[in-house]
Amino acid sequence: MVALNSLSKNTALALSGALLTAISFTVVNGEAQKDFKLSCQSWFLNGTTFTAFCNSPSGGFGVQSSLDLNRCIANFNGILVCAQNGFYSQSCRNCAVTPPPGSVLSCECQEVFSGPFIPASFDLNTCVSDLNGSLACP
Numbered sequence: 785m786v787a788l789n790s791l792s793k794n795t796a797l798a799l800s801g802a803l804l805t806a807i808s809f810t811v812v813n814g815e816a817q818k819d820f821k822l823s824c825q826s827w828f829l830n831g832t833t834f835t836a837f838c839n840s841p842s843g844g845f846g847v848q849s850s851l852d853l854n855r856c857i858a859n860f861n862g863i864l865v866c867a868q869n870g871f872y873s874q875s876c877r878n879c880a881v882t883p884p885p886g887s888v889l890s891c892e893c894q895e896v897f898s899g900p901f902i903p904a905s906f907d908l909n910t911c912v913s914d915l916n917g918s919l920a921c922p
């Protein structure tokens with residue numbers, strides 16, 4: 785319910801064009817916002833480990849944080865989606881993330897078990913958050 789509440793509040797604020805208000809709102813409430821690019825930099829992927837340097841509460845981008853994307857991404861019939869413990873790497877290969885300011889995860893994934901590997905991509909920024917200097921996903 786927290787995620788749904790957060791989503792609808794943020795969506796409502798975004799629709800009204802109050803982006804700065806949305807950011808303050810998230811910080812004040814300590815809630816995750818699915819937009820790590822706002823407060824992180826220098827991210828990269830190594831295997832399934834996504835690492836970024838995010839804002840510390842005292843400022844700067846000094847907080848290094850890592851997240852196993854298998855906890856965040858699933859391969860759903862050849863389409864990458866944001867899903868808790870999705871373990872996309874079991875059926876995807878040759879994955880890479882476009883360097884900052886890009887955030888697109890591109891892989892080759894199977895549509896069906898034992899099927900051919902076909903290109904699939906997904907914007908991590910729609911799934912991964914910076915929660916007080918820690919990368920997080922649903």
Ligand SMILES: *[C@@H]1O[C@H](CO)[C@@H](O)[C@H](O)[C@H]1NC(C)=O
Nearest residue numbers: 813814815840841915916917
């Ligand atoms: C954020 O991190 C700071 C420093 O580690 C900590 O004092 C604070 O309680 C954290 N806030 C939340 C909402 O987790």
Ligand SMILES: *[C@@H]1O[C@H](CO)[C@@H](O)[C@H](O)[C@H]1NC(C)=O
Nearest residue numbers: 828829830831832833835850
């Ligand atoms: C990537 O991960 C491997 C295995 O944990 C590690 O040995 C290597 O140093 C890492 N490379 C980078 C660039 O972090």
